[in-house]
Amino acid sequence: MPLRALADVSPAEWFVEANAPWWTRVCLGAPGFDADARLQLIPDLTDASTTTLRRILPHHTTTADDCYFAQWDGSGWEPPLPPTGTTFSVIDEETHHAVRDYHLFAGALDDSGRWEGDPPHLMWPADHAWCVAADVDPDWIGVGGTQALVDEVLAAPGLDATRSAYDATDWETR
Numbered sequence: 001m002p003l004r005a006l007a008d009v010s011p012a013e014w015f016v017e018a019n020a021p022w023w024t025r026v027c028l029g030a031p032g033f034d035a036d037a038r039l040q041l042i043p044d045l046t047d048a049s050t051t052t053l054r055r056i057l058p059h060h061t062t063t064a065d066d067c068y069f070a071q072w073d074g075s076g077w078e079p080p081l082p083p084t085g086t087t088f089s090v091i092d093e094e095t096h097h098a099v100r101d102y103h104l105f106a107g108a109l110d111d112s113g114r115w116e117g118d119p120p121h122l123m124w125p126a127d128h129a130w131c132v133a134a135d136v137d138p139d140w141i142g143v144g145g146t147q148a149l150v151d152e153v154l155a156a157p158g159l160d161a162t163r164s165a166y167d168a169t170d171w172e173t174r
Helices: 010-016 022-028 047-060 109-114 147-155
Strands: 035-040 067-072 088-091 098-107 122-125 131-133 140-145 161-163
Touching (some): 010 098, 022 098, 022 140, 047 109, 047 147, 067 109, 098 109
Antiparallel strands (some): 035 140, 122 131
16 A cells, blocks of 8 residues: 555654754654664665665564655655645754755555655654654664664664764764
């Protein structure tokens, strides 16, 4: 079943209202998880890598069939937009201006493998057991979740992953 474009963006409120700077949220995901990791994108995250990650994530949520996927509207990829064109915005705490607007989609985690174009920039299950962030600027994907999830990501063959501090968003301290 394809992912469904959503006009109601309220499932993203937990991410929008999370207590972390906007840059940290869009680069590493929502705060507050037991552990964090980064998947390196140099030279590129391969289809095999994303398949491996999609195989790991369902084991660490009770809602693998009820997930959310956000696509930055500035990515250049034109997904089937929600009926009203509704987006949710991440706000810069200092300027109070929107810095990222996202279209929200819902569906099963398995269905995200059939996502065409750029991969989702954010994804999380309805139970908020983990969060994956793939912003357009950094050369990594942030994964936050339980220690067991991060341990499995770090041990997975084919994933170039490292443990990360949640607030390490600069290229020198990661």
